[in-house]
Amino acid sequence: MEVHFIMCLSKPRLSYNGKECLCFFLLRSFFHIHRSSQYCAESPVTAAVLINIHDKDSTEPTMNTVQGKQSPIQGFSSLSSPSSSKYSLYSGPLTQLKNMDTQSYMPVEPGVGMEENFLSLDDILLSHERLPTRTECIFPRLGFLEKSSDTQDIPEATKMELPLWLSKGLYEKKRRVLSVELPKVYREGWRTVFNADPNVVDLHKMGPYYYGLGSQMLHFDSPENPEIAQTLLQTFIGRFRRTMDSSQNAYNEDTSALVERLDCLEKALFRSGQRGLNGFQSWEKGQASQLTASSLVLNYRKRKITDIQP
Amino acid sequence: MDPSEVEFLAEKEMVKIIPNFSLDKIYLIGGDLGPFNPGLPVDVPVWLALNLKQRQKCRIVPPAWMDVEKLEEIRELERKEDAFTPVPSPYYMELTKLLLNYASDNIPKADEIRTLVKDIWDTRIAKLRLSADSFISQLEAHAKLDNLTLMEINTIRAFLLDSLNCMYKLRSNLQPGS
Numbered sequence: 001m002e003v004h005f006i007m008c009l010s011k012p013r014l015s016y017n018g019k020e021c022l023c024f025f026l027l028r029s030f031f032h033i034h035r036s037s038q039y040c041a042e043s044p045v046t047a048a049v050l051i052n053i054h055d056k057d058s059t060e061p062t063m064n065t066v067q068g069k070q071s072p073i074q075g076f077s078s079l080s081s082p083s084s085s086k087y088s089l090y091s092g093p094l095t096q097l098k099n100m101d102t103q104s105y106m107p108v109e110p111g112v113g114m115e116e117n118f119l120s121l122d123d124i125l126l127s128h129e130r131l132p133t134r135t136e137c138i139f140p141r142l143g144f145l146e147k148s149s150d151t152q153d154i155p156e157a158t159k160m161e162l163p164l165w166l167s168k169g170l171y172e173k174k175r176r177v178l179s180v181e182l183p184k185v186y187r188e189g190w191r192t193v194f195n196a197d198p199n200v201v202d203l204h205k206m207g208p209y210y211y212g213l214g215s216q217m218l219h220f221d222s223p224e225n226p227e228i229a230q231t232l233l234q235t236f237i238g239r240f241r242r243t244m245d246s247s248q249n250a251y252n253e254d255t256s257a258l259v260e261r262l263d264c265l266e267k268a269l270f271r272s273g274q275r276g277l278n279g280f281q282s283w284e285k286g287q288a289s290q291l292t293a294s295s296l297v298l299n300y301r302k303r304k305i306t307d308i309q310p
Numbered sequence: 311m312d313p314s315e316v317e318f319l320a321e322k323e324m325v326k327i328i329p330n331f332s333l334d335k336i337y338l339i340g341g342d343l344g345p346f347n348p349g350l351p352v353d354v355p356v357w358l359a360l361n362l363k364q365r366q367k368c369r370i371v372p373p374a375w376m377d378v379e380k381l382e383e384i385r386e387l388e389r390k391e392d393a394f395t396p397v398p399s400p401y402y403m404e405l406t407k408l409l410l411n412y413a414s415d416n417i418p419k420a421d422e423i424r425t426l427v428k429d430i431w432d433t434r435i436a437k438l439r440l441s442a443d444s445f446i447s448q449l450e451a452h453a454k455l456d457n458l459t460l461m462e463i464n465t466i467r468a469f470l471l472d473s474l475n476c477m478y479k480l481r482s483n484l485q486p487g488s
Binding site: 112113114211214215218226229230232233236237238240241243244245247248265268269272273275276277279280283284286288289 | 312313314317407411439442443446447449461464465466467468469472473476477478479480481482483484
């Protein structure tokens with residue numbers, strides 16, 4: 001049986017070519033297809049790996065093992081080319097999937113505290129945030145990654161911006177490889193702002209995943225860890241009242257002004273509050289007992305019409 | 311839980327009707343429903359009362375609490391107290407909606423009753439939100455709320471549970487190494 005890997009990379013900003021990817025990535029296989037082809041992956045981006053399995057006896061490729069019931073990646077359009085040298089940059093569909101409200105997709109929730117859920121789209125997007133890091137040892141023959149210098153190796157004490165998934169994978173307690181600095185939102189200055197009044201801050205601008213990234217920063221053994229954790233908690237508590245009030249009282253209005261200063265975690269809370277409110281109001285008006293066409297059926301019908309008309 | 315499911319549960323409550331037909335005792339799985347004689351009041355579940363009313367076979371008698379003065383007293387009491395006062399019926403919101411939609415001709419001063427019940431509901435929901443906010447901001451482990459009805463719990467359940475989940479996630483950061 002041949003196995004072709006179609007690898008989906010992270011945001012289009014990463015301009016690494018194939019050689020660099022193979023240097024960095026260690027792939028974890030979803031299915032134990034062949035013992036010699038087992039790799040392990042640190043990158044959560046490989047949650048988007050689609051494995052196209054060719055049975056040598058049959059002529060058509062089968063995607064059955066990927067599209068099992070538990071797979072959250074049913075929404076991906078099928079990548080028709082099985083060539084293992086082709087990979088595409090796939091951040092667009094990931095965020096689109098996250099925002100879909102139809103019932104054809106069961107979302108996996110983000111992980112608890114310092115853990116991440118491997119299959120959660122929120123956590124995958126979160127792990128793309130860049131962190132300022134400093135290398136503690138030489139990275140031989142990886143000089144092509146550092147655009148500013150022309151050396152063949154990356155020397156010690158170079159400051160680089162690496163995404164979270166890479167920093168987590170390379171970080172070790174003995175600090176032989178990497179040391180991570182806190183982004184400025186989690187440092188002393190901003191922490192006092194949050195302690196003073198959490199409601200004035202635009203958390204969406206501070207990184208849309210303020211709470212998630214903050215929880216992940218606790219992995220890096222900074223001496224300020226307890227204060228960071230405490231600030232995260234107090235900020236959430238301070239902003240909770242406003243989120244609750246705005247979500248429970250905005251019926252049939254344009255909520256974009258209310259939502260734009262919220263972090264992603266708070267946005268999810270806002271949506272669930274809205275759902276409760278809308279459910280109750282529609283019941284009270286008597287719309288709950290009226291039969292309406294499902295949104296899936298409506299979309300299907302729309303798509304059919306556009307197929308017919310050229 | 312949907313509001314429609316709560317309404318379904320509310321339809322089990324008993325209400326008094328005055329039928330205009332006669333029928334012997336009927337034996338249902340949930341219980342027996344007494345013999346129906348025209349002009350004599352009988353207690354039936356709300357689902358049956360609404361069905362008979364739609365077929366114009368009965369007249370619904372409003373429950374004792376569905377009265378303007380009583381509801382005004384309840385509303386004033388609710389506004390004075392900080393805690394939740396005992397409700398006239400555990401399904402007051404649903405019964406109001408159902409009876410006033412289908413049987414408003416049998417209920418005197420239907421509009422005022424609707425307004426009063428809505429006022430009571432708004433006051434209680436405001437108290438519920440206040441207590442949820444103090445629950446979260448003081449990081450309590452558990453709280454006890456008496457005299458809440460299922461419909462009120464239902465509107466806030468999703469939001470409160472999600473926010474408590476978020477709190478749990480953030481609190482687990484404080485104790486690392488679990």
